[in-house]
Amino acid sequence: MSRPPRARESVLDAYEDVVIADGPAAATMDAVARAAGVSKGGLLYHFASKDALQSAVIERMSSRGVAEMADVATSPVGAIAAFMRSSIMHNTPFDRTIVTVSRLAQNGDAVASDALRRLRDVWEETLRPHTRDETALQLVMLVSDGLYFNNALSTGSVPGPDLDDDALGALIALVERSAV
Amino acid sequence: MSRPPRARESVLDAYEDVVIADGPAAATMDAVARAAGVSKGGLLYHFASKDALQSAVIERMSSRGVAEMADVATSPVGAIAAFMRSSIMHNTPFDRTIVTVSRLAQNGDAVASDALRRLRDVWEETLRPHTRDETALQLVMLVSDGLYFNNALSTGSVPGPDLDDDALGALIALVERSAV
DNA sequence: GTCTATATACAGATAGAC
DNA sequence: GTCTATCTGTATATAGAC
Numbered sequence: 234m235s236r237p238p239r240a241r242e243s244v245l246d247a248y249e250d251v252v253i254a255d256g257p258a259a260a261t262m263d264a265v266a267r268a269a270g271v272s273k274g275g276l277l278y279h280f281a282s283k284d285a286l287q288s289a290v291i292e293r294m295s296s297r298g299v300a301e302m303a304d305v306a307t308s309p310v311g312a313i314a315a316f317m318r319s320s321i322m323h324n325t326p327f328d329r330t331i332v333t334v335s336r337l338a339q340n341g342d343a344v345a346s347d348a349l350r351r352l353r354d355v356w357e358e359t360l361r362p363h364t365r366d367e368t369a370l371q372l373v374m375l376v377s378d379g380l381y382f383n384n385a386l387s388t389g390s391v392p393g394p395d396l397d398d399d400a401l402g403a404l405i406a407l408v409e410r411s412a413v
Numbered sequence: 414m415s416r417p418p419r420a421r422e423s424v425l426d427a428y429e430d431v432v433i434a435d436g437p438a439a440a441t442m443d444a445v446a447r448a449a450g451v452s453k454g455g456l457l458y459h460f461a462s463k464d465a466l467q468s469a470v471i472e473r474m475s476s477r478g479v480a481e482m483a484d485v486a487t488s489p490v491g492a493i494a495a496f497m498r499s500s501i502m503h504n505t506p507f508d509r510t511i512v513t514v515s516r517l518a519q520n521g522d523a524v525a526s527d528a529l530r531r532l533r534d535v536w537e538e539t540l541r542p543h544t545r546d547e548t549a550l551q552l553v554m555l556v557s558d559g560l561y562f563n564n565a566l567s568t569g570s571v572p573g574p575d576l577d578d579d580a581l582g583a584l585i586a587l588v589e590r591s592a593v
Numbered sequence: 594g595t596c597t598a599t600a601t602a603c604a605g606a607t608a609g610a611c
Numbered sequence: 612g613t614c615t616a617t618c619t620g621t622a623t624a625t626a627g628a629c
Contacts, residue, residue, distance in 0.1 A: 255521050256519070256520045256521015256522070257438070257519075257520060257521065258437070258438070258520050258521050259521055335519070336519045336520070338566055339436065339437075339515070339516045339519035339520065339565070339566070340436045340437055340438050340516070340519065340520055341435050341436015341437065341438050341439055342436070346566060349566065350566075367580065367583075368580065368583040368584050368587050369587070371576065371580065371584055372556065372584060372587055372588070374559070375555070375556045375559030375560060375563075375584075376552065376555045376556055376559060377559070378558070378559030378562050378563055379554070379555030379556060379557070379558030379559040379562065380555060381562070382558050382559065382561070382562040383555075383558055385519070386518055386519070386526060386529065386530075396551065400547070400548065400551065403547075403548040404548055404551055404552060404555075407548050407549070407552055407591055408552070410591070411587055411590070411591045
């Protein structure tokens with residue numbers, strides 16, 4: 234927990250790479266081992282099962298997600314703007330982790346789904362004091378969900394609103410007018 | 414295309430049931446056959462491969478999605494409100510189909526991803542004349558994406574903003590004030 | 594800590610009876 | 612049009628050498 238072994242972390246990174254690029258279906262132990270540059274046996278030394286790999290990436294998301302929200306809450310540009318900006322993907326470690334877990338959830342992993350719901354609840358609680366009422370809070374949460382969803386889809390090849398920085402700025406301004 | 418065989422349609426329904434309840438990973442040919450109440454051989458008479466099953470559900474989504482949007486565009490309550498209401502899940506045939514395809518896309522199916530992007534483009538074009546500017550259009554699209562995303566996750570067990578009808582009404586009013 | 598080799602299981606798909 | 616039986620490939624996981 235405190236100082237995770239380097240090799241373990243890099244295997245976890247490789248797992249995320251494969252899930253993001255090709256989807257959970259393609260993330261076999263063989264494929265992950267190849268991506269991590271180790272043999273299957275080497276992979277299984279660090280993660281005794283595929284389930285262990287999934288659990289580890291889910292824990293990683295939860296801890297990174299709470300840390301991210303602490304930054305958002307204290308951002309100088311305001312929590313709402315910071316939250317919305319954090320919702321578009323910049324391929325940060327946290328972005329990659331949450332996309333991975335979202336895909337596992339969509340694939341039917343109940344543990345991943347639960348972890349996502351809990352994280353979303355933390356975000357909602359954090360933002361509530363920064364919005365004028367419940368409706369405004371829902372607006373912010375849903376736009377953020379939409380940004381995430383589109384970006385999550387687009388990585389392994391897909392849609393996306395393709396918001397450039399100006400468009401995102403305008404959207405944030407609009408949401409702040411409506412919600413803050 | 415014009416008058417699809419009943420048995421074929423009910424197999425497709427069963428496929429959606431399994432994907433929605435347990436995810437694409439659990440939607441094996443065996444599981445689908447069981448859900449459809451036929452043997453594996455019977456299933457394979459209608460759909461010669463798993464790929465054929467996926468293609469069929471994707472085509473189903475595209476045709477149903479265009480039909481849905483025609484209704485939205487001519488709704489008496491206005492296109493934006495109708496669109497937002499249509500974005501929350503009521504377990505309609507179309508809802509079930511789009512959730513299924515979303516999950517296939519998240520699973521790494523590129524054909525599913527492309528079909529979703531094309532459908533989203535159709536929606537965007539349809540709504541553009543009903544919004545005051547591009548930013549407003551993006552707001553509407555993203556809230557809709559967020560509603561879909563949450564609902565899509567929640568079926569196989571997950572999150573969801575749990576908007577009741579009053580809350581949805583308030584949200585629609587807020588978005589219309591901001592975007593129409 | 595990392596490897597090769599292998600056991601076990603199961604998914605997708607075929608063949609052919611009814 | 613639906614069935615049973617079966618082949619083949621591939622995925623997870625174990626055993627044990629280095």
